Amino acid sequence: MSAILVTGGCGFIGSNFVRRQLADYPDQRVVNLDKLTYAGNPENLADLDDDPRYVFRRGDICNREFVDAALAEHAPDALINFAAESHVDRSILDSTPFVQTNVVGTQTLLDACRAAGIERYVQVSTDEVYGSLGRDGRFTEDTPLAPNSPYSASKAAGDLLVRAYCHTFGFPGIVTRCSNNYGPYQFPEKLLPLFIANALVDRELPVYGTGENVRDWIHVDDHCRGIDAALRNGRAGEVYNFGGDAELTNLELTRALLAVLGKPESLIRFVADRPGHDLRYAIDFSKAERELNWRPQVDFREGLRQTVEWYRAHADWVEKVRSGEYRQYYERQYGSRLATA
Ligand code: NAD
Numbered sequence: 001m002s003a004i005l006v007t008g009g010c011g012f013i014g015s016n017f018v019r020r021q022l023a024d025y026p027d028q029r030v031v032n033l034d035k036l037t038y039a040g041n042p043e044n045l046a047d048l049d050d051d052p053r054y055v056f057r058r059g060d061i062c063n064r065e066f067v068d069a070a071l072a073e074h075a076p077d078a079l080i081n082f083a084a085e086s087h088v089d090r091s092i093l094d095s096t097p098f099v100q101t102n103v104v105g106t107q108t109l110l111d112a113c114r115a116a117g118i119e120r121y122v123q124v125s126t127d128e129v130y131g132s133l134g135r136d137g138r139f140t141e142d143t144p145l146a147p148n149s150p151y152s153a154s155k156a157a158g159d160l161l162v163r164a165y166c167h168t169f170g171f172p173g174i175v176t177r178c179s180n181n182y183g184p185y186q187f188p189e190k191l192l193p194l195f196i197a198n199a200l201v202d203r204e205l206p207v208y209g210t211g212e213n214v215r216d217w218i219h220v221d222d223h224c225r226g227i228d229a230a231l232r233n234g235r236a237g238e239v240y241n242f243g244g245d246a247e248l249t250n251l252e253l254t255r256a257l258l259a260v261l262g263k264p265e266s267l268i269r270f271v272a273d274r275p276g277h278d279l280r281y282a283i284d285f286s287k288a289e290r291e292l293n294w295r296p297q298v299d300f301r302e303g304l305r306q307t308v309e310w311y312r313a314h315a316d317w318v319e320k321v322r323s324g325e326y327r328q329y330y331e332r333q334y335g336s337r338l339a340t341a
Pocket residue numbers: 007008009010011012013014033034035036037038039040041059060061062081082083084085086087101105124125126127155177178179180181182187
């Protein structure tokens with residue numbers, strides 16, 4: 001491919017993906033469209049400022065004229081849609097921007113890509129569209145969609161639009177669904193970076209409910225390799241699951257993290273549970289193994305250690321993104337929870 005267009009490239013996974021693409025494909029240009037919401041930080045890609053193969057355009061994926069202009073100017077071979085409102089807790093406080101970006105934004109991109117005759121479209125989605133598991137079993141690509149949060153419902157709606165465009169128009173779309181990512185540049189509203197940042201300054205770690213909820217953790221590098229494999233070798237109209245093969249309860253994860261940091265378990269605070277909190281996610285990624293020759297490579301303990309080191313070394317990055325809007329969010333989300341816990 002000579003050029004790809006990425007949306008949401010200033011966020012956590014998008015920025016890791018853009019950097020990796022430029023490293024792995026020296027002759028390929030990468031165009032990044034990002035609105036720069038609270039979660040979008042151009043500093044995540046500041047090291048690419050002087051790279052002539054990288055282009056950044058600020059704008060909203062819901063704005064058809066903006067998307068059309070980018071497609072016309074750069075004529076990319078493929079579009080990979082990372083742009084989203086991505087945090088479950090925020091979707092519980094207000095689902096409006098979730099429906100706007102994750103549903104209307106996806107539809108706008110699909111129409112624009114169809115009109116431009118794009119050769120490949122990849123929708124980066126989540127295992128949360130499948131809902132919650134009990135103690136046993138894993139999600140396959142055939143598991144019925146049963147989203148439980150406004151976030152996952154809006155992602156499922158986006159996935160279904162891609163499916164419908166493939167079916168109705170022969171559109172060359174692919175959906176990828178991945179479990180919980182961790183790694184550098186993750187915004188510290190999500191569990192791991194929040195707990196690392198808090199623990200580093202001896203602040204309490206707010207564990208929802210009893211901490212028995214299970215998530216499957218995957219390093220962001222493994223997820224990016226999976227998206228790349230789907231982009232280049234996936235079949236149009238298909239869904240591919242990616243997982244890390246690293247299931248842990250939130251409490252197990254928190255304890256492992258405190259051990260890596262050398263901090264006491266007395267920092268753990270059990271707080272009021274998230275409404276509608278999904279019990280367990282687990283992924284069957286055998287289709288990606290079979291068809292894309294993909295499997296996760298990063299060992300969880302080693303990935304966790306490296307991630308902690310990254311946050312330790314980037315205290316100024318954390319400090320910056322935690323100022324401003326984030327302070328108000330933290331107070332709204334945790335103020336009364338921590339006061340009454
Ligand atoms: P993030 O919140 O860190 O980044 C989202 C990016 O999208 C930001 O740069 C933001 O500015 C941009 N954006 C938001 N609304 C936009 C709009 N209307 N127009 C243009 N840009 C906009 O998210 P992330 O964790 O990097 O997740 C990226 C994608 O991967 C999302 O689609 C998410 O649903 C999916 N996903 C995330 C995880 C995870 O564990 N983080 C797991 C599976 C799937």
